[in-house]
Amino acid sequence: MQYIFKGIKTIPASKDMINIVLSKTQRKTPTVVHPGYSIGRIRGFYMRKIKFTQDTMHEKFNDILNGFPKLDDIHPFFADLFNVLYDKDHYKLALGHVHSCMNLVDNICTDYVRLIKYGDSLYRCKQLKKACLGRICTIIKKLNSSLNYLEEVRKHLARLPSVNPFERTLMITGYPNVGKSSFINQITKANVEVQSYPFTTQSLYVGHTEYQNVRWQVIDSPGILDHPLEQRNTIEMQSITALAHLKACILFFIDLSEQCSYSIEQQVSLFNSIKPLFKNKPLCIVLSKCDLKSFEDLSQENKDILNSLAKDQNVSLLQMSNKTGEGIENLKVQACETLLKHRDGQKIEQLSGGNQILKREEEVLRGLHVAKPTKVRDSNVVRAPVIPQTVKSGIKNEKPTLKEIQEEHGGAGVFNFPLQEHFDLANPEWKYDAIPEIMDGKNIADYVDPDILEKLEELEREEEMLEKAREEKGDMSEESDGDLPDEYYEAHEIVQSKQKLLKIEHKLKRHTTAHVHKEALSEVKKDLETKGIDSTKLEQRVLAKRQPRRLLDQIKDEKDIEDDDEDIMEDEGVADRKKIEKKLEKKQRSASRSRSKGINPNPILTPADKAMQRLKYKIEKTWSGMAGEADRSIAQKMPKHLFSGKRKQKADRR
Template sequence: MVKYNFKEIKVVPSGKELVDIILSRTQRQTPTVVHKGSRTKIIREFYMHKVKFTGENFKKKLSDIIDEFPRLEAINPFYSDLLHVLYNKDHFKLALAQVNKARNQISKIATDYIRLLKYGDSLYRCKCLKIAALGRMCTVIKGIGPSLAYLEQVRQHMARLPSIDPNMRTILICGCPNVGKSSFMNKITRADVEEQPYAFTTKSLFVGHTDYNCLRYQVIDTPGILDRPFEDRNIIEMCSITALAHLRSAVLFFLDVSGSCGYSIAQQAALFHSIKSLFLNKPLMIVCNKIDLQPMHALSEEDKRLVDDMKAEAQKTLSIGGDQNGEQQVLFTMSTLTNEGVSTAKNTACERILGHRVELKMKSKKINDCLNRFHVAMPKTRDAKERPVCIPPQVLEQRAKAQEGEQEKEKRKLEKDLENENGGAGVYSASLKKHYILASDEWKDDIIPEIIDGHNVADFMDHDILERVKELEREEGMRLAGVAGDESEINGDDMMPEEREALNAIRKRKKALIQEHRIKKSTAESRPVVPRKFDKDRQFTTQRMGRQLSGLGLDPSKAIERARSRSVPRIGRKRERSVAVDGFGDDSMEIDNEGKGSYKKLRLRSVSRSRLRSRASIEEVVPGKGFKDKKQKVKAIKLGKKSIKQRNKDARKGEADKVILNMMPKHLFSGKRGIGKTSRR
């Protein structure tokens, strides 16, 4: 099946653009320097190459333009006549002939000047011949500038043509203007043809597709036709006449019985009789549209007689065309507003065009060769018992449910129906809240204020609120479990008054320390870290701890000794550790003859406690800071350090700090200065 895709034709450049393209390509793709002292042979070859290259490029570009446009004699007659209607085919052929003539002239110019360059005896003469050759080529191209501009307009028009397949099953809609052709097109296809209550809204052919019995059908909406002489019809009407004349299709002639289109039934009947010769050998149907405004039984006697005459002519046309069943129904009533009769007209048209195509194939000579390859097997009856078609009850139930679902779907009101009921577009505003999924439907219309009590509501919305609540609940549970554990461990009923007083003081102090720790934790981001050597208050010392424990009646010696043993030793202090405790073995310690060990080399490098604390604080993920987990935070910190690494290498304070390492580079400010720029060498 031949496919016509005129959208693939490339853009035709104007004369000036074509000259610029070819000369620029010659300058870029050919050698540009020839020396005065070169041999004459090299000079000739240099300029001959330029002339030959330019001529071949001009010839190739013009050949592409000629070959991409279709030959009107080789394409389908429908497209050939349609292109002739839109623009004169003689002008089109003349423009292509001028382009072809220019191509031959350029080829001849290139050949002649290459022959002259073979006898060039100097650089100056070869250069003059090259300039003359390129100049004559450009003059020829500028002479066909109007033809190239005309072909570009033709290309744009051809690219806008619809993709119509002349060999496909086709339904053609025709009639007077504003009789409902585009409305019917939009009903049976997914095309979106403009509908307006005035004539000649459709100004060109529109194509849509519909399905019937698992087959694809092509539906063509044509512009309106007026009843006037053939030579008086304009381009819009001639598009419809061309489609009726050349496409093998089922024709639906639309008749507006209400007269709201601006044309009476008599005028529409006159149009039908004037173009009835175009309906030969085609299935024809007369569709009486807009019966919601004017029913058929309410027509006058004169109008009924005209409709009957059209019906008789349609039957006669079918019988002349060779249809075996000339008495088949050709008159249909329909209303595109209420969808009454739309599906009937569509289905009947599809069946008629399918039967017509099968009948034409049966009459062709090729059918005899095909019938010899087929064998139709007919089953023989084994007895006289009748066996009617049996449909399982499950299938009937499913069919009934499907029909009920379709009826409910048709009853359901869409947003478009609500819009039409409530004043139309610009008046009705669709509610976006009715599809909200909430616990109660009454909440859908609640108005959420932006400002309440002088505060912005958005400031009190936290996306991590659930995570924070879980963290608080977990902390509260741990705190309650700790208090319960302390109370279960120590019960003050069996204590002396002094001991009970000391226990209450310890618990009070413990609560105060916990509260102080929580306050410090909440302000850890903004509080500076003060080294211990600058701690002037001396809050955490072993002397203070000893005084407090002594005040409580406890022996502080073991606690002080434990704290001192865990403190970080100063650099240079000698540490004595046993081999069993350290576990380093012979690699880390030497044992002398007296049994005393001294560290000589440590294999493992100790990490200070402050460094461990800093690493833990970095990897800790605080909710609300924008990090999903610890891995994401560590990666972000790593990328941040990497981004400022080069800046630190350049000794810059920030991104705006500009560093010029060498104000006066030697290669720019040394050596002899001649004529020309001094900014570069």
């Protein structure tokens, strides 16, 4: 199982936590209460404040407790690593302090909610709420040191490498400055710092490589010195923890050149002191820096020491050099094969640690078998691959593609395709001729057309035909332009004048007054006769009013006859006609005015009269320039009564 500690939430300091909780309480709960409210409502207001604060604090503390791992529930490697890096006792005390504070806050809030139930006024309920929140803040302030410690632990955990205890692992160990970090940089993509001084690597570094299409984990551990366990520091204890708990292939590095400031005897002594950590684990002894001093160049005494060490552990000595790359690949293959053989003898449950994904992966890998052909009995027979002759000839005669040509000549961006090879011209020798852009002051691109000469001849022929046609019709058109009859011009003027008259008449007919139905004289006469009223005087008066109108109609008819006889009526005549009509209408109105019947205080209006009144109101509004329903203008942008004086309190209040 792979543990990821980067998901732990940030832990605020005590003051920040107080501000977060109290501001959230202020934002998420009601803020207005009055003494006039019922006492039950006032109690509920302050009880809600306390309960909300309790829930918020409980949630914050619970996130802290659940975010950090419990040492009893995680892999022993991480449990011991926590003890080495952060001191297990201090870590547990800090979490216990947080847990006890959470219980205290819950108890305090419960007690004060019970007290508020007996509050008899707004003031007492408010003071109880204030005391409750004050005690909560005091408790959080006392938690400051534990919160700061847990925040530092969280930051360091986020920087730890992601180590999977159940993955196939190669563990590198040895004295400082023996070439461990250089080796992990060679076989993985890890970028571990390498320097000439010892203890450059002060923590565990993880890299990944592939072998047989399976990912392998390579761990570079800090250097270890040969002294008792009680005297080892935190850096060395990280290596000891990894060696003790990870089921990996151990690569113990020994510097043959002794440039690490430790002799071969001291390095072998270190191996013997930490040998109990290698129990039941595959082991490889690596002789590094063989480019400076090989195994053959060692003294006989050192050779005997190394040979006896390899014989006791039943392992072989593997030489390698990080500088020249000699033996690196061989070392990787030997270490991976050694670990695979060791894992084959173990149960799948032990290797997977109960993880179903790792268990399934291990089952699939163990079920795979790569078949390899064995040698034939007669070793002199050479069985080379059989390639048919047709295939060979086809490969030779096949024309290379442009992509293959491009790769042969430097690849994309270097090789330019010879586009001229595909030009289809009348003469193949013209393919590579340089074509100028401009020649004789003309653009060559305008003339690139194989049929351009034929098209030019066709255009010239068409132009000649058009010129001949113009010459033939030119004289006729000139003569015909001036020989139009006078009747044509007269008819044209008459049509134009008629159009003008029609426009004027349409303008005269336009009016905004509604049409009111008037009863005929015969209908009024019959109505009066049925009621027994004499209608002779009324008839005489109506006929007297009609005389000016008849005169006006007679004048209009005479004018129309004159217009038909005349050629055209000028605009001045139209203006005179308008004046005459206006005068006649004025006379008619003055002559036909009847007596007023008096003022009726409550007139009974017909629907037609109401429509006329509404129309009259709209017309008066339009003529007087009053604002209507569709107007969206703002008469005054900034009313003085709203923008005078100084603003008080906040900026959005006045």
